[in-house]
Amino acid sequence: MGKNIRCIVAKPGLDGHDRGAKVISRGLRDAGLEIIYTGLHQTPDDIVESVVQEDPDVLLLSILSGAHTVLFPEIMKKFKEEGIDDVLVLGGGIIPDEDIVKMKEVGISEIFGPGTKIQEIVDYIKGHLKR
Amino acid sequence: MEPLKKSSEAEFELQNLIERMRKGDRRAVARLITKVENGGPEVSKKILKEIYPETGKSFIIGITGAPGSGKSTLTNQVASEYLKKGLKVGIIAVDPTSPFSGGALLGDRIRMKSNFTNKNLFIRSMANRGKLGGLAMATKEAIHILDAYGSDLIIVETVGVGQSEIDIFKSAHTTLVIMPPGMGDEIQAIKAGITEITDIFVVNKMDRDGADKRVNELETMLDIGENIVVDQINHNVRIVKSKKWRPPVIKTNALSGENVPELIKLIESHREFSKTSGLKKKRLAYRYKHYVVDIIKYFQNKDIEHLIFSNPKINDFVDQILSYKTGSDPYSISEIILELFSKRYFS
Numbered sequence: 001m002g003k004n005i006r007c008i009v010a011k012p013g014l015d016g017h018d019r020g021a022k023v024i025s026r027g028l029r030d031a032g033l034e035i036i037y038t039g040l041h042q043t044p045d046d047i048v049e050s051v052v053q054e055d056p057d058v059l060l061l062s063i064l065s066g067a068h069t070v071l072f073p074e075i076m077k078k079f080k081e082e083g084i085d086d087v088l089v090l091g092g093g094i095i096p097d098e099d100i101v102k103m104k105e106v107g108i109s110e111i112f113g114p115g116t117k118i119q120e121i122v123d124y125i126k127g128h129l130k131r
Numbered sequence: 132m133e134p135l136k137k138s139s140e141a142e143f144e145l146q147n148l149i150e151r152m153r154k155g156d157r158r159a160v161a162r163l164i165t166k167v168e169n170g171g172p173e174v175s176k177k178i179l180k181e182i183y184p185e186t187g188k189s190f191i192i193g194i195t196g197a198p199g200s201g202k203s204t205l206t207n208q209v210a211s212e213y214l215k216k217g218l219k220v221g222i223i224a225v226d227p228t229s230p231f232s233g234g235a236l237l238g239d240r241i242r243m244k245s246n247f248t249n250k251n252l253f254i255r256s257m258a259n260r261g262k263l264g265g266l267a268m269a270t271k272e273a274i275h276i277l278d279a280y281g282s283d284l285i286i287v288e289t290v291g292v293g294q295s296e297i298d299i300f301k302s303a304h305t306t307l308v309i310m311p312p313g314m315g316d317e318i319q320a321i322k323a324g325i326t327e328i329t330d331i332f333v334v335n336k337m338d339r340d341g342a343d344k345r346v347n348e349l350e351t352m353l354d355i356g357e358n359i360v361v362d363q364i365n366h367n368v369r370i371v372k373s374k375k376w377r378p379p380v381i382k383t384n385a386l387s388g389e390n391v392p393e394l395i396k397l398i399e400s401h402r403e404f405s406k407t408s409g410l411k412k413k414r415l416a417y418r419y420k421h422y423v424v425d426i427i428k429y430f431q432n433k434d435i436e437h438l439i440f441s442n443p444k445i446n447d448f449v450d451q452i453l454s455y456k457t458g459s460d461p462y463s464i465s466e467i468i469l470e471l472f473s474k475r476y477f478s
């Protein structure tokens with residue numbers, strides 16, 4: 001028994017493939033995390049509901065479509081409404097530099113661009129868990 | 132284990148979560164499950180003492196079968212049918228922990244997307260964390276928590292390998308075993324005790340070739356099985372099974388939903404049968420007997436070193452061992468100690 005880090009990997013937005021999210025999921029699994037993979041086309045409500053039920057330590061939002069400027073803040077707003085404040089939220093994918101600042105302002109702790117090493121993400125997670 | 136919180140503080144936190152759960156707070160339910168997952172029997176003990184009288188009301192369905200057989204997809208279909216009736220449904224999906232990394236990839240939610248935002252549904256994914264049997268002790272506590280939360284129905288999905296099937300049978304009222312066509316010669320698996328735990332056989336993926344063949348194989352196997360007396364001596368299984376129930380075999384298509392309403396009818400008739408025939412009570416007795424043994428094993432293992440080493444009598448026993456006489460070998464001495472234990476605790 002003992003604590004294992006639980007992490008939801010979710011893919012909000014409409015873009016059609018989740019290869020990147022799957023690669024990250026397997027990588028994190030191989031690094032010893034428990035990954036709850038929720039699949040494509042998640043709405044903010046889907047994601048927040050998954051977080052409520054699964055009670056993860058980490059939520060990793062993977063995105064390609066550029067819809068992050070709308071979706072990420074919406075998810076964080078719903079988090080506030082639900083009173084969820086001890087989940088580490090991370091973003092992954094192609095996100096322009098000027099948006100990264102905005103994303104951090106709404107509560108995304110870190111954004112990992114394409115090509116980030118799994119170990120880098122793992123180290124970050126272990127150093128920044130909120131509970 | 133939980134970090135070293137002051138115990139009164141930790142207890143207050145649990146109490147608070149339980150109160151919130153009673154008011155229907157889903158995040159509190161989720162956090163309680165996390166607590167039993169991470170805290171083990173020490174934490175479960177505190178929670179169960181509090182919520183136990185509120186449990187025993189849910190109908191528990193076990194779904195097992197090989198990876199890829201369609202358990203999650205079918206679970207979602209079955210859940211949908213009960214949600215349509217306005218019932219509150221809980222799902223616990225257990226997947227294996229990787230023995231190499233200790234991590235796990237839990238993908239069952241993908242198949243349950245259509246119901247994500249239904250507030251009457253609560254889905255929890257769990258890794259078995261390498262414990263023997265796919266259903267870890269934490270899973271049993273998660274069932275209790277969802278029961279106390281007021282779920283009318285709880286579906287437990289677990290991958291069908293060896294011990295985990297027996298475990299699911301211990302926890303469920305009605306167990307479905309999924310046997311799709313064309314997945315190798317897994318009638319092998321059937322021989323390994325599956326018939327004894329099955330209440331309903333589901334030949335999922337009926338849209339694929341070989342579904343009828345699979346149905347025939349299962350029916351034939353059941354025909355033969357009917358004449359075999361399942362004796363109670365089989366230690367691994369020790370089945371509490373009514374011979375009045377021959378497991379029906381049904382084909383389904385979990386993608387289209389074909390035959391799912393018929394499957395629900397079978398589930399309901401097994402539920403009724405188990406109530407009227409006394410099977411349900413027998414199984415519960417069996418389940419809790421084993422549950423108690425598991426709990427005792429856990430706490431006894433934990434305490435045994437301390438109990439033995441802190442008792443000065445151990446030195447006399449060691450002296451006896453060192454005498455190299457008949458009856459003073461370590462096995463005989465351990466038997467004597469065990470007997471002392473059992474006299475003290477259980478007579």
Ligand SMILES: Nc1nc2c(ncn2[C@@H]2O[C@H](COP(=O)(O)OP(=O)(O)O)[C@@H](O)[C@H]2O)c(=O)[nH]1
Nearest residue numbers: 198199200201202203204242335336384385386
């Ligand atoms: N053709 C067909 N595919 C199915 C059926 N049920 C499930 N599947 C597919 O089988 C795969 C595994 O399903 P899943 O529910 O994840 O299986 P599990 O591993 O047993 O939980 C998925 O790709 C499903 O879409 C069915 O009745 N027919």
Ligand SMILES: [Mg+2]
Nearest residue numbers: 202203238239
């Ligand atoms: Mg599954």
